[in-house]
Amino acid sequence: MQVQSMEKTIRGLAYVVGDAVDTDQIIPAEHLVYSLTRPDERRMYGRFAMSGVPAAGQGLPFGHTPFTEPDVYRSRYTFVVGGTNFGCGSSREHAPFALTEAGARVVIAESYARIFFRNTVDGGFVTPFESEERLVGRVRTGDELELDTVRAHLTNRTAGEVLLLRPLGDIADILKAGNVFAYARQAGLIPAAP
Amino acid sequence: MTITEKILASHAHRKRVTPGESIWVDVDILMTHDVCGPPTVDIFKREFGQDARVWDPTKLVLLPDHYIFTANHHANRNVRLLREFAAEQNLPHFYDVGTPRYKGVCHVALAEEGFNRPGSLLIGTDSHTCTSGAFGMFSTGVGNTDAALIMGTGKIWLRVPETMRFIFEGDLPPYLMAKDLILAVIGDIGCDGATYRAMEFDGDAVYALSMQERMTLTNMAIEAGGKNGVIAADSVTIDYVRARTDAPFEVVHSDADARYHSEYRYDVSTMEPVVAKPHRPDNRAGVGEVAGTRLDRAYVGSCTGGKLEDFVAAASVLKGQEVGIDTYIVPATTEIGRALHTTDLDGVSLHEIFENAGCLMGQASCGACLGGPKDTFGRNMASEVVISTTNRNFPGRMGSKQASVYLASPLTVAASAITGVITDPREVLV
Numbered sequence: 001m002q003v004q005s006m007e008k009t010i011r012g013l014a015y016v017v018g019d020a021v022d023t024d025q026i027i028p029a030e031h032l033v034y035s036l037t038r039p040d041e042r043r044m045y046g047r048f049a050m051s052g053v054p055a056a057g058q059g060l061p062f063g064h065t066p067f068t069e070p071d072v073y074r075s076r077y078t079f080v081v082g083g084t085n086f087g088c089g090s091s092r093e094h095a096p097f098a099l100t101e102a103g104a105r106v107v108i109a110e111s112y113a114r115i116f117f118r119n120t121v122d123g124g125f126v127t128p129f130e131s132e133e134r135l136v137g138r139v140r141t142g143d144e145l146e147l148d149t150v151r152a153h154l155t156n157r158t159a160g161e162v163l164l165l166r167p168l169g170d171i172a173d174i175l176k177a178g179n180v181f182a183y184a185r186q187a188g189l190i191p192a193a194p
Numbered sequence: 195m196t197i198t199e200k201i202l203a204s205h206a207h208r209k210r211v212t213p214g215e216s217i218w219v220d221v222d223i224l225m226t227h228d229v230c231g232p233p234t235v236d237i238f239k240r241e242f243g244q245d246a247r248v249w250d251p252t253k254l255v256l257l258p259d260h261y262i263f264t265a266n267h268h269a270n271r272n273v274r275l276l277r278e279f280a281a282e283q284n285l286p287h288f289y290d291v292g293t294p295r296y297k298g299v300c301h302v303a304l305a306e307e308g309f310n311r312p313g314s315l316l317i318g319t320d321s322h323t324c325t326s327g328a329f330g331m332f333s334t335g336v337g338n339t340d341a342a343l344i345m346g347t348g349k350i351w352l353r354v355p356e357t358m359r360f361i362f363e364g365d366l367p368p369y370l371m372a373k374d375l376i377l378a379v380i381g382d383i384g385c386d387g388a389t390y391r392a393m394e395f396d397g398d399a400v401y402a403l404s405m406q407e408r409m410t411l412t413n414m415a416i417e418a419g420g421k422n423g424v425i426a427a428d429s430v431t432i433d434y435v436r437a438r439t440d441a442p443f444e445v446v447h448s449d450a451d452a453r454y455h456s457e458y459r460y461d462v463s464t465m466e467p468v469v470a471k472p473h474r475p476d477n478r479a480g481v482g483e484v485a486g487t488r489l490d491r492a493y494v495g496s497c498t499g500g501k502l503e504d505f506v507a508a509a510s511v512l513k514g515q516e517v518g519i520d521t522y523i524v525p526a527t528t529e530i531g532r533a534l535h536t537t538d539l540d541g542v543s544l545h546e547i548f549e550n551a552g553c554l555m556g557q558a559s560c561g562a563c564l565g566g567p568k569d570t571f572g573r574n575m576a577s578e579v580v581i582s583t584t585n586r587n588f589p590g591r592m593g594s595k596q597a598s599v600y601l602a603s604p605l606t607v608a609a610s611a612i613t614g615v616i617t618d619p620r621e622v623l624v
Contacts, residue, residue: 020385020474022588029229029564030593033261033268036233036338041268052590085386088419089588090564091321092230093337114390114421115321119337170216180343180351181241189218190347193241 006127006149006175010105012078014143014156015067016060017053018136021082022089023116025052027098029090036097043073045098050080059141068102075102079145080126082109083136087116096125106147108154108165110134121171124179129154130166138163196357196448197424198392201332205315213356213455221253222314224344227300228258230319230337232275237342248283249348255287255309256280257300262291262559266567298527298558301325301497305409306529308439312427313446317341317350322497322585324415328408329435330427330445335416355421356455357392357448358383362399364463369620371507372403372410373499373583373603375460377468380418381478382458389419391455394448399462400425405434406501413498414585417475467619469581470601473589481606481618490578492517492611493592494604495524495556496563499583502530502537504604508583509544511608511622512551518614522572523548524556531558553611565593574599581610 017025031048034041050058050067059065068075080099086109087095096119099107107120108129120128129152139145143158152165168175177183184190195203195210203211205219226234239246248254256276261269273291280288287307289297297303301322304310312330317323319341326333336350344350360379380387393415400408408425415423427435427445435443469484471477494500494508505525525531534545548555554572562572563584574580574597582592587599602610605619612622 020588022586022591024564024586024588024591025595028590028595029566030568032229033266033272033567035236035268037236052595054589054595085389085419088385089321089586089591091319091323091335091337093233093339096337111386111389113386113419115335115337119339122343123337123339180339184343184347189349190343 008148008150010078010147010149012105012145013076014079014081014139014141014145015077016081016136016139016141018057018060019083020085020088021053023087023092023095024089026050026087026095027092028052032092032094036094042101045094046073046075046101046103049075049098049102060136061140065141075104078103078105080104080107081135081139082107083134084110086112088113091115093119093123096120096123100125108135121174122180127175132164132166135163196392196394196452196454197330197426197446198332198357198394198422199354200446201313201315202352202354211354213354216351216353218349218351219315221317221344221348221350223253223255223309223316224341225255225257225300225304225316225318225323226341227260227320228272228276229260230341231256232272234319234338234341234345235275235279237338238345241342242346246346248345251283251285254285254345255304256285257289257297257303258291259299260560260564261566263557263571264567264569266569269567296528298525299497299500299560301413302501302526305405306438306527308435308441311435311439311441311443312431313444317344321416322413324420324423325409325413325497327412327415327422327424328405329431330425332422332424334422353390355390355392357394358388359394359396359454359457361397361457361459362395362462363397363459364399364461366399366402366462369467369605369623370462370465371603371605372407374465374468375462376411376414377470377478377601378460378465379458380414380476381468383418385417385474385476386419388415391420393418393420393423395423395425401428404503405430406503409501410498417585467603467606469606469616470587472587472598472600475586475601481616484616485618487616488579489519489581489610489614489616491520491522491580492607493522493562493572493580493582493584494607495522495526495561496584497526498585499604500524500526500530502533504583505534505544506537507604508608509539509547511605511619512611513539513542513547515551515612517552517611519611521553521611522556522562523553524561524572525558528558562592564591581607581616583607
């Protein structure tokens, strides 16, 4: 696998949801039957990403704004912005995979459930940043965001304000390596790739 | 140190560990199932090579359980992929669908088959892997990537969690079950109240519980965000384990001077039956507060509420009664399914009690707990209002995001199944 480390600057549109968006909302369990490697099947994860969020909560503050349009396998949104306990519920790695497959690059939430956070980092999917303050209600779906991944500064270009994120902390080493396998190889914990 | 810290230290080959530090530990058992197994195998082969061998075939347990009784061909293919991998790697612990070995729900099967052993460290590709902590061991759920790394190396990195201590004291009244206790805890601390932490359950009322009831407590640690749930092993644990495995194990206790993040005390004799209202497991209410709420169906099943004692409790309420709404009975494992025929109340088998009451009988699997393919037994398809012994009620969890799910004990679910509205079990228990 081609492992890519994070770019310094990521720009794109925001998609905002509320608190406790669990993995069943990120990717409903009925879709977990598809292969994550076969190209004709893996795109289904992009198509159904965030489809479990109840309509009123899809794309706040407006609601009724799907993350991906019907029969489109990609999302126009680069940033998923959530409240507390984002990704709670099941351990399915299909959740961060689905967000990534849809085209999202970054999740910014007030707090994360442990397994989802770990899966994003170890699997090298969307990068999980934590916000210093609540962004739900402050960032609106469709706002144009620019993230400085090194300084953890988020600029809302639509609203013209800078929002502070928390430093990535001790997961930064794995994020820099790309995923947990690359990290473990760099650290000499497992042999070089076959 | 706490139990959790001691087990992590021993598996990192260290004398001590401190909450907050990240360590690499040896894994005793890795469990996976039909949903996360095939993608884990894909990553394992991508990273370690097409001809790679798992680190120790005796330590990998494959338990298909999620999407079993379905015509969905993608789901059926995933079971086939597990079968091919088990054959290729010559894995002794594969519990294949359609064979006498088939078990059903992995967390209950791990206990029944003797893979839960005090002092050990078990990782599974399922969030409810924390269930195994009822056996005085460390267990937690991970994603496919971490599981693939374990498949190749037998190792995982873990951050040592702080431990929260929950002490239950007093005599448990007959109308309460472990489900009421854990729903009360989650209601108190919230769905993220234990995030990144261990939840240690302690106190006389915990040690008075059977293993099955203890498993209900640790099973739902994840619904408070907990990394693991744990209960120190005692004679009840040892008797259960000895009956199922000859493997050695080590009983570990928290030190008297162990440091806890926080401590909560409950007098179970004064607690009330509770439910979690839609759409969060921490949306707790006393049964009395929601009594009379109209229901469309009742569900008894899953790793949380589909164990034999859950059905004994439900049958004690349903005996000689008729259900007023569609009521689904789904045993967690085939062993429990068989026991429904051989366990009786006053000479009538549990199976007969449920059939006579008009319940719909399902086969051992995760069933409708997590929705699943459209033809899953008991799956919500519209705006049903459901009372269930399962573990989660986030929107869409049981199949339809228009549905509303109340979580409750088997006693409360059975009482409500008769009346068709949420009912306090004290009204029907004599």
